[in-house]
Amino acid sequence: EGMLFKMLKRRENLGSTGIGRGIAIPHCRSLVVNRLRVAFGRKKDGVDFKAIDDKPVNFFFLIVAPPLEVSNQYLPVLGKIAQFSKESDVPGRLLQIGSPAEFMALLEEKRV
Numbered sequence: 001e002g003m004l005f006k007m008l009k010r011r012e013n014l015g016s017t018g019i020g021r022g023i024a025i026p027h028c029r030s031l032v033v034n035r036l037r038v039a040f041g042r043k044k045d046g047v048d049f050k051a052i053d054d055k056p057v058n059f060f061f062l063i064v065a066p067p068l069e070v071s072n073q074y075l076p077v078l079g080k081i082a083q084f085s086k087e088s089d090v091p092g093r094l095l096q097i098g099s100p101a102e103f104m105a106l107l108e109e110k111r112v
Contacts, residue, residue: 003030003031003032004028004030004032004064007028007029007030008026008027008028008062010028011026011027011028012026012050016049016050016051016052017049018049018050018051018052018053018057019051019052019082019085020051020052020053020055021053021055021085021090021091022046022055022056022057022058022059022091023057023058023059023060023061023085023090023091023094024049024051024057024059024060024061025060025061025062025063025078025081025082025085026060026061026062026063027062027063027064027065027074027078028063028064028065029064029065029066029067029069029074030064030065030066030067031066031067032064033064033065033066034066035065035066035069035071036063036064036065036066036069036071036073036074036077037062037063037064037065038061038062038063038077038081039060039061039062040059040060040061040062040103041059041060041062042058042059042060042094042095042097043057043058043060044058044095045058046058058091058094058095059085059091059094061081061085063077063078063081080112081112084107084110084112087110090106090110093106094106
């Protein structure tokens with residue numbers, strides 16, 4: 001776990017993955033996973049993540065891929081989540097979500 005944190009921190013030092021409107025997409029490649037993993041986290045109070053709009057981040061989409069990934073989904077998945085995050089109703093709807101099923105339904109509705 002410490003190794004993954006270091007890799008993500010190194011990535012953030014290149015420039016915040018806080019893309020604005022309360023959303024960040026931290027991502028890296030790491031040996032700690034054997035296939036692409038995506039996790040979602042929400043913090044209602046928000047975190048100072050040095051986002052591009054200087055606003056706190058409430059929603060985190062974590063993407064971790066192995067260094068050598070046969071399916072090559074890392075960048076397409078990153079792109080899809082970034083596109084999803086730009087939709088105007090998404091931050092408000094992420095705030096309202098009450099269950100994993102509702103979260104999955106939102107992703108499905110937005111074709112992520």
